[in-house]
Amino acid sequence: MFNPKMETLPREEIEKIQLGRLRKTIAFLKNSKSMLKEKIKDIHPEDIKSLDDLKYLPFTTKDDLRDGYPFGHIAVDPSDCVRMHMSSGTTGIPVLNLMTKNDVAQWGEIMARCLACAGLTSKDRLQIMPSFGLFNGGFGFHYGAETLGCFIVPAGAGRTLMQLKLIKDLGVTAIGAIASYPARLIEVAQENGFDFRKTNLRVAILGAETWSDEYRKRIEEMMGVKTFDIIGMTETGGVGLGIDCEARKGIHVWEDHYIIEIVHPETGEVLPLGEEGEIVVTTLTREGLPLIRYRTRDISKIISYEPCECGRTHVRIDRIKGRTDDMLKVKGVNFYPSQIEAILLKYKGLAPYYQLVIENVKGKDEMTIIVEKTDGGLTDQEMERLNLELYDFLGFRSKIQIVPEGTIQRVPGKAVRVIDKRKK
Amino acid sequence: MFNPKMETLPREEIEKIQLGRLRKTIAFLKNSKSMLKEKIKDIHPEDIKSLDDLKYLPFTTKDDLRDGYPFGHIAVDPSDCVRMHMSSGTTGIPVLNLMTKNDVAQWGEIMARCLACAGLTSKDRLQIMPSFGLFNGGFGFHYGAETLGCFIVPAGAGRTLMQLKLIKDLGVTAIGAIASYPARLIEVAQENGFDFRKTNLRVAILGAETWSDEYRKRIEEMMGVKTFDIIGMTETGGVGLGIDCEARKGIHVWEDHYIIEIVHPETGEVLPLGEEGEIVVTTLTREGLPLIRYRTRDISKIISYEPCECGRTHVRIDRIKGRTDDMLKVKGVNFYPSQIEAILLKYKGLAPYYQLVIENVKGKDEMTIIVEKTDGGLTDQEMERLNLELYDFLGFRSKIQIVPEGTIQRVPGKAVRVIDKRKK
Structure with missing residues (x-):
């Protein structure tokens, strides 16, 4: 001490x-x-x-x-x-x-x-x-x-x-x-x-x-x-x-x-x-x-x-x-980006680079989770489990896009986790 | 003190x-x-x-x-x-x-x-x-x-x-x-x-x-x-x-x-x-x-x-x-970039943004001085005087290119004054 x-x-x-x-x-x-x-x-x-x-x-x-x-x-x-x-x-x-x-x-x-x-x-x-x-x-x-x-x-x-x-x-x-x-x-x-x-x-x-x-x-x-x-x-x-x-x-x-x-x-x-x-x-x-x-x-x-x-x-x-x-409200559900991170990072095949893209499509909220893979990415089985876990947590279906390493821009300073297109 | x-x-x-x-x-x-x-x-x-x-x-x-x-x-x-x-x-x-x-x-x-x-x-x-x-x-x-x-x-x-x-x-x-x-x-x-x-x-x-x-x-x-x-x-x-x-x-x-x-x-x-x-x-x-x-x-x-x-x-x-x-040797003449700066900045029509580009053309050194203008730039008379002053100092003719404000890249940290293409 x-x-x-x-x-x-x-x-x-x-x-x-x-x-x-x-x-x-x-x-x-x-x-x-x-x-x-x-x-x-x-x-x-x-x-x-x-x-x-x-x-x-x-x-x-x-x-x-x-x-x-x-x-x-x-x-x-x-x-x-x-x-x-x-x-x-x-x-x-x-x-x-x-x-x-x-x-x-x-x-x-x-x-x-x-x-x-x-x-x-x-x-x-x-x-x-x-x-x-x-x-x-x-x-x-x-x-x-x-x-x-x-x-x-x-x-x-x-x-x-x-x-x-x-x-x-x-x-x-x-x-x-x-x-x-x-x-x-x-x-x-x-x-x-x-x-x-x-x-x-x-x-x-x-x-x-x-x-x-x-x-x-x-x-x-x-x-x-x-x-x-x-x-x-x-x-x-x-x-x-x-x-x-x-x-x-x-x-x-x-x-x-x-x-x-x-x-x-x-x-x-x-x-x-x-x-x-x-x-x-x-x-x-x-x-x-x-x-x-x-x-x-x-x-x-x-x-x-x-x-x-x-x-x-x-x-x-x-x-x-x-x-x-930082709290997000999507389809009436409140959550924090870090809670999504916690779910994603249970999977070894996913990297700690992710973004939540939220948009309004025909009057309805939609969320896409873009996340980078490491090495092999996810098996079909893992992908299914991840979908389920996210649904259990959020109560609505979100789209998951698994992208190659290096896709999401690296920025100096704090990471950009959320792109909320509804705000425009 | x-x-x-x-x-x-x-x-x-x-x-x-x-x-x-x-x-x-x-x-x-x-x-x-x-x-x-x-x-x-x-x-x-x-x-x-x-x-x-x-x-x-x-x-x-x-x-x-x-x-x-x-x-x-x-x-x-x-x-x-x-x-x-x-x-x-x-x-x-x-x-x-x-x-x-x-x-x-x-x-x-x-x-x-x-x-x-x-x-x-x-x-x-x-x-x-x-x-x-x-x-x-x-x-x-x-x-x-x-x-x-x-x-x-x-x-x-x-x-x-x-x-x-x-x-x-x-x-x-x-x-x-x-x-x-x-x-x-x-x-x-x-x-x-x-x-x-x-x-x-x-x-x-x-x-x-x-x-x-x-x-x-x-x-x-x-x-x-x-x-x-x-x-x-x-x-x-x-x-x-x-x-x-x-x-x-x-x-x-x-x-x-x-x-x-x-x-x-x-x-x-x-x-x-x-x-x-x-x-x-x-x-x-x-x-x-x-x-x-x-x-x-x-x-x-x-x-x-x-x-x-x-x-x-x-x-x-x-x-x-x-x-x-930093000392340059062009056509056998030794000088420092700051000496060229001192000549350029006697002219109110020139800005403190300049670069000395030195190349070897057909076996001979050539130097181009690229310098930004402010407001009006130089009159023909001033341009002639600048040419003469540079020649008096260097003992050889250099090309002068007067370019618009903002042409030369602004860099963080120390300025890049010399581009010596002979070194490659």
Whole structure:
């Protein structure tokens, strides 16, 4: 563990810290330059008698942060900030997160805990594959590795053959990457007779996308590594909000820095342990962009508040199933692309490259699943079983097109899984 | 100044520090894991009686560093390093520079001095436009800004329209970029009615390529900024070896960290003040890759050892004219692309986008200069004068093709100035 004292606090200690820091964050926000303070103008820190009172506070949404562009939602003067990151903004006004020196240190701390949770020490060699820049992924791993003191290979995105060469030549032991990228690493490795088992690589820390357990199994088998699922987003201060451990019994969220709630995506009602809903994050130690009850749109559930096998005591949530924005509704059925992925990847003959094409044909929804084959593809029998499994899950027939390897375009950054032609 | 005490040391103090650190570097290298120690196995630190004895030490070349790939030329164990950068390696085996924690701090210090020399303080907002990753440019600016404490907009390379948007929306006061990139910024600004004078931008720190005084004038006029010429390379520890100041009387090289010699590119003989030759760098404070007399291949001359108007006392060298690798020999005449650029950009009707195409036609060299026009292009009279000027400089006739704006491909990273078809 990077910070054993904080990572193993008894629950009552965690909650005491959370209550104190929540009050402090409310006071800080109320006295700040942020326009978000309007939302809590009638609330006083001393009104919060227990963590249970959190549910009475208003939510903060992505639109609230967009409305602040560029700096209206930032609590401190930009001149007192040293860094910034930005959400991709492909769908409109971007969201900026400005960071003070303390925020950068906080990020380094939570990311160092994540790296240590994935088994890394200062002796490891970490190749960082998400891009460095406005996207928070590259720098998040950078600050974590800096705090942990391990050796950084700052590869950034792309140049897959070079990435493989560096893994081998530099004795790299761990990689950090966008979840879909290992599929590309494996593909290029196969094309070039590259054997991961002849390298020192043993850990892959993956995030920024929803990825299924079946994809996970596939990656681990083919690369001979242990994978770890890391979460976080620009708004909350970047990647590093939480990660799973070797026990693989949920994602540990660093509760001395964040409060997690799960709420009903439509009603906003707080849901009890075990029920699936939207993750809501309250930051406890951020200065540039302190957030009260931020609606992340990510779907998960709380698994347990009990200590984990690994000894960490912080809350564990389920791996993220999808984002409310990613949820598809086809023929009236709701589902996430990752759920289709989980079905496809049960078949060894199918590759982790797929696209769901949805169109409206004569007033009716139709979905075609395009998926690449590996080696032999599927037998007729397997094809029949796959059809049945998909029908069992979806409740309607979808067309399956099995295409040769390399058919679906490889893109830098996040994978394009859905082509919804109905939206035009 | 970022470090007034060190930046204004009297010459005898500088030389005392240099002598001590040179001996220390030799001792460090001799006791290290680096294969480069073989070169100095018969030399002992106490043999170096004065800085004048440096000339008896053997050179280190880029090939020496390539021979060490990956870690043979590194002085410390990779496990004791925290970072690395890599030269582009487009022409063969890449060169790695591994950095200890102290090396990263040293880099932050020299880059902070450079930023301060360009007039930046902790209150500035610096947009970093070179890519972050294996290339040292992005991270060099990052560490300097971190050390100086100013606000970083980590834009990285590309997305020019977004770069402009960020400059404006975030009140950016300074940019760091590859020297040819402002030409693209200006071009996209014009296409989009973007006015640099309506922003807070006042400083552009440019490097990684040779750029002429005429290009400089053009950029300053069109962007309304003051430009600064920054030098450095992966091998010496990255960008930040030196920079010019407002007085614009040469590039200040941080002599408490580096010793600069100018040598004859062929004989290796040390040249006196004012004579043009190859820059040779000896590092005085680097741990991962300490270098004795590294042949940089960059051509310059020493301008003065006297204090500058700005108060800094470190040696000043001329702006870099080109690299020995970049030197062209056409019809027996030697010249650098930047010298042609300087002639072209005297004409307001020509744009800073040009290519020199050299071919062998029937056994004879021929050079075509392809250059884009801006607005009206050249009058017949100007065209005649340009032809004459080029002939005066080159001593042979070259063909000039003036093409419309946007003809020459815009590339991310360093510009492609020369297409030498003779090499095939």
